[in-house]
């Protein structure tokens with residue numbers, strides 16, 4: 001059965017928009033490499049910051065960095081899946097070349113492997 005590519009493309013584009021919005025709050029896009037994002041420092045007043053505030057700020061930066069990595073990695077998966085749609089190989093397992101179960105794609109439109117070869 002042929003996949004409804006419009007449905008998956010729409011789902012992927014919606015998630016991409018959401019991810020870019022979330023990334024935009026904690027990071028700025030690397031102007032030289034669009035898929036790379038750099039975490040921005042938390043917006044606190046460094047000039048008047050006491051020692052513990054600086055520690056808080058560093059902790060917040062660490063949190064943002066972890067979050068940013070997760071979002072950026074997810075965004076890469078989304079972009080890869082969109083590229084697969086463009087190339088006409090969406091829904092085909094990257095590892096074994098078999099068709100990916102539609103239920104798996106519905107649960108995760110960015111899946112590029114079948115259940116057997118997935119993580």
Ligand SMILES: [Zn+2]
Nearest residue numbers: 093096114117
């Ligand atoms: Zn496979």
